[in-house]
Amino acid sequence: MATMQQVADRAGVSIATVSFVVNGTKRVSPQTAERVHKAMKELGFRNNVVARALASRRTRIIALLFPTAENRMRGSALEFFMAAVDRASELGYHLVLWPDAPSGDDLDDLISGGLVDGVILMEVRMEDPRIVKLRELGVPFAAIGRTRDTTDLPFVDMDFENTVEESLDYLQRLGHSHFGLVIEDLEKTVMAGYAPHLRTQATFVESTRRRRLTSTIQYCGYSTAGGREAAKQLLERDPDVTAILIMKDESTFGLMAGLRELGKRIPEDVSVLSLASSSAEGAHHEPAMSVMVSPSRELGQLAAESLIGQLEGTLAEMPHVLITCKLEVAESTGAAPVREEASSVLLSDPAPVAAPIEVAASAPVRRRRRTPSTTAGTTGP
Amino acid sequence: MATMQQVADRAGVSIATVSFVVNGTKRVSPQTAERVHKAMKELGFRNNVVARALASRRTRIIALLFPTAENRMRGSALEFFMAAVDRASELGYHLVLWPDAPSGDDLDDLISGGLVDGVILMEVRMEDPRIVKLRELGVPFAAIGRTRDTTDLPFVDMDFENTVEESLDYLQRLGHSHFGLVIEDLEKTVMAGYAPHLRTQATFVESTRRRRLTSTIQYCGYSTAGGREAAKQLLERDPDVTAILIMKDESTFGLMAGLRELGKRIPEDVSVLSLASSSAEGAHHEPAMSVMVSPSRELGQLAAESLIGQLEGTLAEMPHVLITCKLEVAESTGAAPVREEASSVLLSDPAPVAAPIEVAASAPVRRRRRTPSTTAGTTGP
DNA sequence: CTGAAAGCGCTTACAG
DNA sequence: CTGAAAGCGCTTACAG
Numbered sequence: 001m002a003t004m005q006q007v008a009d010r011a012g013v014s015i016a017t018v019s020f021v022v023n024g025t026k027r028v029s030p031q032t033a034e035r036v037h038k039a040m041k042e043l044g045f046r047n048n049v050v051a052r053a054l055a056s057r058r059t060r061i062i063a064l065l066f067p068t069a070e071n072r073m074r075g076s077a078l079e080f081f082m083a084a085v086d087r088a089s090e091l092g093y094h095l096v097l098w099p100d101a102p103s104g105d106d107l108d109d110l111i112s113g114g115l116v117d118g119v120i121l122m123e124v125r126m127e128d129p130r131i132v133k134l135r136e137l138g139v140p141f142a143a144i145g146r147t148r149d150t151t152d153l154p155f156v157d158m159d160f161e162n163t164v165e166e167s168l169d170y171l172q173r174l175g176h177s178h179f180g181l182v183i184e185d186l187e188k189t190v191m192a193g194y195a196p197h198l199r200t201q202a203t204f205v206e207s208t209r210r211r212r213l214t215s216t217i218q219y220c221g222y223s224t225a226g227g228r229e230a231a232k233q234l235l236e237r238d239p240d241v242t243a244i245l246i247m248k249d250e251s252t253f254g255l256m257a258g259l260r261e262l263g264k265r266i267p268e269d270v271s272v273l274s275l276a277s278s279s280a281e282g283a284h285h286e287p288a289m290s291v292m293v294s295p296s297r298e299l300g301q302l303a304a305e306s307l308i309g310q311l312e313g314t315l316a317e318m319p320h321v322l323i324t325c326k327l328e329v330a331e332s333t334g335a336a337p338v339r340e341e342a343s344s345v346l347l348s349d350p351a352p353v354a355a356p357i358e359v360a361a362s363a364p365v366r367r368r369r370r371t372p373s374t375t376a377g378t379t380g381p
Numbered sequence: 382m383a384t385m386q387q388v389a390d391r392a393g394v395s396i397a398t399v400s401f402v403v404n405g406t407k408r409v410s411p412q413t414a415e416r417v418h419k420a421m422k423e424l425g426f427r428n429n430v431v432a433r434a435l436a437s438r439r440t441r442i443i444a445l446l447f448p449t450a451e452n453r454m455r456g457s458a459l460e461f462f463m464a465a466v467d468r469a470s471e472l473g474y475h476l477v478l479w480p481d482a483p484s485g486d487d488l489d490d491l492i493s494g495g496l497v498d499g500v501i502l503m504e505v506r507m508e509d510p511r512i513v514k515l516r517e518l519g520v521p522f523a524a525i526g527r528t529r530d531t532t533d534l535p536f537v538d539m540d541f542e543n544t545v546e547e548s549l550d551y552l553q554r555l556g557h558s559h560f561g562l563v564i565e566d567l568e569k570t571v572m573a574g575y576a577p578h579l580r581t582q583a584t585f586v587e588s589t590r591r592r593r594l595t596s597t598i599q600y601c602g603y604s605t606a607g608g609r610e611a612a613k614q615l616l617e618r619d620p621d622v623t624a625i626l627i628m629k630d631e632s633t634f635g636l637m638a639g640l641r642e643l644g645k646r647i648p649e650d651v652s653v654l655s656l657a658s659s660s661a662e663g664a665h666h667e668p669a670m671s672v673m674v675s676p677s678r679e680l681g682q683l684a685a686e687s688l689i690g691q692l693e694g695t696l697a698e699m700p701h702v703l704i705t706c707k708l709e710v711a712e713s714t715g716a717a718p719v720r721e722e723a724s725s726v727l728l729s730d731p732a733p734v735a736a737p738i739e740v741a742a743s744a745p746v747r748r749r750r751r752t753p754s755t756t757a758g759t760t761g762p
Numbered sequence: 763c764t765g766a767a768a769g770c771g772c773t774t775a776c777a778g
Numbered sequence: 779c780t781g782a783a784a785g786c787g788c789t790t791a792c793a794g
Contacts, residue, residue, distance in 0.1 A: 016790080086449075094480075386772095432771035
């Protein structure tokens with residue numbers, strides 16, 4: 001492995017000059033540059049990233065922190081990752097997936113040593129210790145997801161609030177009035193405070209109340225069995241439920257199977273809509289699932305842009321972007337079944353839910369529908 | 382961010398002594414160590430990984446190379462990764478997911494700079510340019526998967542040959558004689574030469590011929606639609622097919638749906654067995670899928686052990702490990718339907734397949750059934 | 763346009 | 779047991 005000094009010797013120039021041509025940091029005469037390039041070729045020179053990092057304090061490597069706790073979002077995590085990788089690469093950066101405990105315990109050593117220039121977070125909780133730590137360490141970061149208080153937080157996120165509203169709009173227009181939300185209960189786990197779940201539940205409770213709809217929140221275990229059990233319990237708690245939102249791809253199959261076993265046809269008796277899912281996932285069901293499609297790729301790209309924009313100082317303002325999932329209607333949703341007696345407005349209490357969630361809307365937020373991402377706050381190289 | 386020198390000053394010792402206590406590389410008297418620890422606490426010292434890497438030529442970071450080409454194996458890739466992360470962590474290493482083109486183009490800069498001590502490969506092809514490159518660069522590596530020639534190749538892999546044999550054993554015992562293999566055709570893609578597909582096809586062709594079974598290889602597009610189409614074509618090519626092996630989770634749903642639409646009941650008319658899949662995946666079907674379960678976690682762990690063993694010089698020999706998938710029978714497989722006339726042995730040619738594959742069995746290989754991995758050729762930290 | 767030199771923050775023989 | 783010092787391979791003001 002040839003060093004820069006060896007290249008310099010062979011080209012008959014100083015090591016500084018080699019550095020200039022390698023990095024393009026200063027003008028070098030064409031003849032000199034030519035000699036240097038020749039020497040590099042001949043010696044098979046490759047820049048030592050570690051030495052460069054130590055001297056320059058930057059590596060052009062950024063990391064996507066990947067929570068090692070038994071992970072939800074398996075699918076979209078990979079989509080975030082791949083999209084962010086692509087965008088980072090276009091902007092001249094490498095992106096690696098860095099496994100990290102939800103507590104952020106492994107963060108210190110590796111980030112503060114200067115191995116990476118910045119960090120992207122995912123699976124953000126309402127109060128997230130990792131963000132506290134990153135701020136302490138002064139490490140630039142961008143979040144896919146957001147904490148309760150978004151002051152000074154650079155984030156891109158799904159607009160869960162709006163996604164729930166649009167889901168209810170759609171189904172209410174089809175005549176439904178008894179709603180269920182099937183979702184995992186994370187509050188006793190290490191992922192307690194996971195923002196997507198809490199925001200979705202809070203909006204569901206608030207909005208169904210405002211719309212004077214009957215609503216039931218049904219917690220649901222992981223896996224097919226969990227979905228089946230959820231179907232059973234939900235129908236026990238509200239036998240009249242006709243519209244179910246579910247935010248847990250792993251359990252959707254079980255939910256549908258459970259509903260059928262209990263004599264419910266989909267969508268004739270019950271409509272099912274999957275939140276923050278994907279077209280591909282929807283196609284794996286029978287009947288094909290109507291889904292609110294997660295904007296995973298956009299979020300991954302925007303997060304990379306936002307972080308790199310900070311690193312390069314090309315960012316006018318802290319990015320705050322919310323993107324609503326896009327409705328894709330398939331076969332699992334349809335008109336509400338006609339009731340014998342038009343049962344009047346229900347007043348039954350919604351299911352208990354963790355203390356009402358106030359979300360600080362401190363900073364102005366740009367809400368947008370899946371727009372192209374290239375305009376997003378960084379000017380790029 | 383305090384430096385080691387600052388810690389040394391505060392503790393009234395030399396920087397060398399601080400390094401010794403930080404790394405435990407030399408004996409230091411308890412009193413001195415105590416003073417150093419105190420100073421580190423007070424200053425909030427964290428070792429600079431980059432400087433350490435430059436001076437010591439090692440980072441204790443290893444990378445799992447993740448092919449950025451539109452990726453198959455989404456599920457098991459994450460399982461490899463998480464398992465390898467866990468095992469590496471137990472052995473004192475960090476593991477990151479490093480996106481890389483199948484060509485290995487990005488490899489040079491980042492590996493040769495000493496950023497990582499070694500590399501784990503996955504999705505290995507019969508002739509893999511990345512392995513050539515890693516050998517050139519002298520970077521230690523371990524492969525999940527294997528090339529055609531396994532001489533001097535440290536690898537752990539699924540035993541595709543044996544997995545196919547055991548699948549055929551099982552189904553033949555149930556009376557089946559007309560087999561289909563549904564698999565993706567990668568030969569025109571960047572993943573051409575992908576070993577699992579070629580080994581599986583080759584074994585399927587060879588073994589069904591030896592067993593005097595009728596066999597058809599049906600290529601299949603990605604996705605649900607691809608699976609449906611494959612069902613149609615396969616039934617056209619062999620209307621008598623009663624046993625189907627499929628190695629493509631994304632298309633399994635479509636295959637089953639397609640079979641049903643063509644009037645085939647599962648498993649009464651046709652048995653379907655999914656290869657290199659998972660229990661969870663199997664549970665997402667109706668009827669529940671019989672699967673050959675991929676030993677993903679074992680492979681991830683063993684790969685990490687194998688690489689770290691090389692790095693630490695604790696490896697007696699190049700690891701060569703093959704693990705057969707484990708059969709989990711569910712509802713999608715059953716006895717072959719009884720034929721009106723016991724149609725005699727078929728001699729129809731199997732579907733065309735890429736030139737017969739000779740696999741160099743150069744090195745002795747340890748074949749094993751999903752045994753605990755902790756005994757695997759490294760003595761641990 | 764080019765170079766000499768200090769410095770990035772560690773590790774590690776080598777002495778004592 | 780402890781320290782002085784060279785060195786890892788670059789980058790970057792500063793001079794010229």
